[in-house]
Amino acid sequence: MGAACERGNLMPAYQRVVKSKGAVGFDGIGVTGFKDHLKQHWPTIKVRLLAGE
Numbered sequence: 001m002g003a004a005c006e007r008g009n010l011m012p013a014y015q016r017v018v019k020s021k022g023a024v025g026f027d028g029i030g031v032t033g034f035k036d037h038l039k040q041h042w043p044t045i046k047v048r049l050l051a052g053e
Contacts, residue, residue: 001050001052004049017031
């Protein structure tokens with residue numbers, strides 16, 4: 001999970017989703033909204049992912 005949370009792995013994945021105009025997720029957040037959501041919540045999300053939550 002640590003490797004998956006590294007910026008070098010996340011950014012290319014995110015860019016592929018943006019390029020393919022990825023669909024809205026189950027949470028209703030689109031690509032643009034997701035970027036804004038991550039800017040605000042990434043530190044907490046990362047801690048929870050690494051804790052196995």
